[in-house]
Amino acid sequence: MGYKHREVNGRKILCEQKHVVAKITFLRTYLQLINSCENLISVYLDETWIYQNGASIHRWVHDTDPKSNPTKIKSEGSRFTILHAGCSTGSLDGCNNFLNSKNNDRDYHKAMDGTIFQNWVVNQLIPALAKWNQKCVVLLDNALYHSVQLDKPPTCCSKKCEMQEWFFKHSNEFDKKFSKKQLWNLIKPFRNNRKKDI
Template sequence: MGFRYKKINERKIMCEKNYVIRAKITFLRKYLQFQNSSENINFIFLDETWVYKNGSQVRKWVNENDKRMNDIKITSEGERFTILHAGYKGGFLPNCGLLFSSKNNDRDYHKTMNGEIFLDWVKTKLVPDLDKINGKCVVVMDNAPYHSVLLEKPISKFSNKTSISAFLQKHGIYFSNELSKKELWNLAEPYVQNSSNKKYVVDEFLNSKGYEVLRLPPYHCQYNPIEMVWGYCKTFYNKNIPNSKFTGSEKVLNVWQESLSKITSDMWANYIKHTEQLIIDDWKKYMGNMDIVNVPPLIIGFENDSASDSDTDMPSENDEEYVE
């Protein structure tokens, strides 16, 4: 979850990993800079979630002394459906809803979404709706693998010498043909591990259309108000799906659309207000009253601290880095 143990005065305490702190400060600064700019900024929040055909009833309160309650069998959840949507202070974007049946019932919905489906959704549903919004749009999303398909195929220390040499040549990094593979990798590694050099397919496409992309820091979904929207919608869905007069996939679609209709623009505005207060509070927690416009470089000493979680694309850490 982005934490590690650190020994202080012979005592171990739990603290956030350095790469998470860096990503968090960067996100907080950029969000607040957009918020305080003179432009009319619209933050667009997107995310995926899931529902089950028969609703989720994996647990319920029972009285163990009441045999009648213990005999009650929980209905199978049934087929799982993956959902993708986006919204902003004005409510859900009207044509951005996507709901499709998952091929397996693994509870990790990330395994049914992929970069191709997501990019197609961005091109055919998200961008046409963004084009209708007045003002500048900033798309806020997390670092899920299907959001983070790289524009350029990455190399690693396991790549062959020819691939590493081609990478160095493409990025204008001088090298001698007499160098060994290990020496070539030593030249390429700093560039590869610098996250600012990574180009994502989705980000580049949205940028080409005139839209900004703001990545959430790893493990910090509380900065995305759509998480609270999902909570409300799924509670409504699970409560009402058993009583639906429809059957099959039509039942799922109708009850889910009804749950979305319950979320008003005022509710969206309140959820966004709540998350923005968290952002302001966390900025003050980390940076005090420092001006968000003129943030001086902050030097943080690092131990080797790598990000291995599948929901982030952050690099391995060097001994010392700057947070800008």
Template sequence: MERTDIVCALLQFLKKLKTLRDSEDIRPRIYLDETWVNQNHSRKRIWLDKDGQGGLNTKTGKGGRLIVCHAGCAKYGFIPEARWVFRAVNEDYHSEMNDEGFTDWFTKLLQSLEDPSVIIMDNAPYHSQPINRAPTSANKKNEIQEWLRQHEVEFSDSELKPELLQKMQRN
């Protein structure tokens, strides 16, 4: 079962997409996503004869892993400049598909688009990193003080961490 918040977010997305499709908006809708493929990602036998016999045996199992990221739309098909494929070092590709790499790739994608476009993507953590994230109770006191200075919030050096967090929340 899906969590309620996820179901609500999906419904909001589908409503926005339907509104966009029903409108007169002619901007290309660019869809993007990323996935991975293992080196030995295949069936045990690649082909069989008409009787279901024979075939070419192939290795199965994980092996090396490639991460594939791409974007495309009905108007352009796959966008050549949007292809990004790289070899994963770790088993969990989410540790290598991160906000820094995604931002570089996404910037190149945007620069390659000639027309104003609508970008459609999921909500992977590396797709939406907050800028200047507010500190939490997990941060050190000096980090909270630095954030308050940057935001021109007055405080005293003698104030305790909970007091600083309260000031931060009020601003």
């Protein structure tokens, strides 16, 4: 459940971990939104995958039956990543997106990126939602490509040349002789301000 047993002011209390608090906060906000708007439609979107010939890596086998464990396994074929949206009445028309995953990585998320997702939202999801004359709320998970930050400031792990390039792009003055640590100290306030704005 994510509880910690911690002593506070001489008393022992249970504290929820941050990710549990975030989930509870989300659920409360979502329920308030649903209760405050009449006829609000909840639209859910997500990605999944499917193999052309089905997944053959795992199958039910029996130790006593040699035929149930074949020596030759048919290839799974191409993998497709599916992006779709749906609500209580079913899938949204015109929101299906099938991507042929050309890489062999088992993680289907690597077939997606922020550009593909943004194009799908602009060209398929928004037009599908515009056909309704009702308010709707779109629910999605926090996959990296669902929230791409534009013009993201460098991190402390960025290369020195990347930090300098970012400063030059934003017309911020800095000494070219600055070390990476000095540049990072100048960047930190920009990153902190971005977090407050979000």
